[in-house]
Amino acid sequence: xxxxxxxxPGPAVGAEVRKAGEKWTLILVRDVRHPPAKVWQALTxxxxxxxxxxxxxxxxxxxxxxxxxxxxxxxxPQVSETHVTRADAPKLLEYQWGGNDIRxxxxxxxxxxxxxxxxxxDRGFISMGAAGWHICLDVLDRFLAAEPxxxxxxxxxxxxxxxxxxxxxxxRFGIDSPGSPxxxxxx
Numbered sequence: 665x666x667x668x669x670x671x672x673p674g675p676a677v678g679a680e681v682r683k684a685g686e687k688w689t690l691i692l693v694r695d696v697r698h699p700p701a702k703v704w705q706a707l708t709x710x711x712x713x714x715x716x717x718x719x720x721x722x723x724x725x726x727x728x729x730x731x732x733x734x735x736x737x738x739x740x741p742q743v744s745e746t747h748v749t750r751a752d753a754p755k756l757l758e759y760q761w762g763g764n765d766i767r768x769x770x771x772x773x774x775x776x777x778x779x780x781x782x783x784x785x786d787r788g789f790i791s792m793g794a795a796g797w798h799i800c801l802d803v804l805d806r807f808l809a810a811e812p813x814x815x816x817x818x819x820x821x822x823x824x825x826x827x828x829x830x831x832x833x834x835x836r837f838g839i840d841s842p843g844s845p846x847x848x849x850x851x
Contacts, residue, residue, distance in 0.1 A: 667806070667811060667813050668813040668814055671802070671813055671816075671824060672824070672825060673798055673799055673802055673824060673825055673829055674802075675832060676794065676795070676798065676829055676832035676833045676835075676836050678692060678693045678694055679691065679692045679693075679794050679798070679833060679836065679837075681790055681837045686787075687784060688784070688785060688786065688787045688790055689782055689783065689784050689785070690781070690782075690783045690784075690785050690790050690793050690794055690797070691780065691781070691782055691783075692780070692781045692783075692794065692797050692798070692801065693778065693779070693780045693781075694778075694779045694780075694781075694801045694805070695773060695776055695777070695778050695779070696776055696777050696779055696801075696804070696805050696808065697775070697776045697805070697808075697809065698776060698777060698805075698808040698809070699772070699775065699776070699777060700754035700755070700770040700771075700772050700777045701753075701754045702808055703754065703770055703777045703779060703808065704726075704753050704754035704757075704770060706804055706807065706808055707725065707757055707768055707770075708724050708725040708726040708751070708753075708757065709724060709726070710722070710723060710724060712807070713725075714815065715803070715804075715807045715812060715814070715815060716800055716801075716803040716804040716807050716815055717800060717804075717815070717817075718735060718736065718737065718796060718800055718817040718818075719733040719734055719735050719736060719744075719761065720733070720734045720736055721733055722734075725748050725751065725757060725759060726751055726753060727748065727751050728747075728748050728749060728750065728751050729747065729748055730745065730746070730747050730748075731746055731747070731748055731759065732744070732745055732746070733746055733759075733761050735762075735818075736815065736817055736818065737815075737817035737818020737819060737820060737821075738818050742762065744760070744761055744762050744763075746759055746760045746761060747759065747760065754770050755769070755770055755771075756768070756769055756770070764783060764784045764785055764786075765782070765783070765784040766781070766782070766783055767781070767782035767783075768780070768781055768782075769782070779801070781797060781801075783797070787839065790833075790837060790839065791830050791831075791833035791834035791836075791837055791839060792830050794829075794830075794833040794837075795821075795826050795829035795830040795832075795833055796817070796821060796826070798829055798833075799816050799817075799821055799824060799826060799829070800815075800816070800817065803815060803816055
């Protein structure tokens with residue numbers, strides 16, 4: 665059995681929601697065992713993004729300026745003409761995706777990196793976004809460790825406990841998430 669076939673995401677941890685009126689921000693924190701420069705390359709290089717991210721980029725996100733991001737794993741790709749607003753390698757990356765602000769912060773910790781994602785997202789989709797990013801970050805960590813399992817996004821994520829993660833995050837955030845199964849303890 666390949667490592668992809670045996671992949672199961674861990675529990676819904678390392679996430680919080682901040683609310684400011686109608687604006688909701690998902691904050692996911694993940695400690696990865698790779699140095700900031702290596703993580704930065706994975707966040708900005710289109711070839712690396714194709715290994716783990718829920719979108720493809722038409723060129724590098726490592727400098728400010730326009731970029732086109734296209735969703736993957738959806739019946740019809742959604743293309744966002746966007747702009748990288750901050751690219752401070754290997755510490756901070758900011759851009760918009762689908763009209764939502766994305767901010768990646770990279771902080772060295774020991775030999776690794778504390779990676780923090782700030783994603784402004786509609787309240788109705790916040791647990792779904794958390795579940796999706798959770799799986800993407802697991803795939804990123806394995807890719808950086810030279811143990812790639814391939815991108816898991818869109819409908820394919822359903823095969824990898826995305827519905828359970830969505831329900832766990834919804835419960836954690838104290839919100840209802842349409843279509844989520846009841847949260848049962850993991851075995």
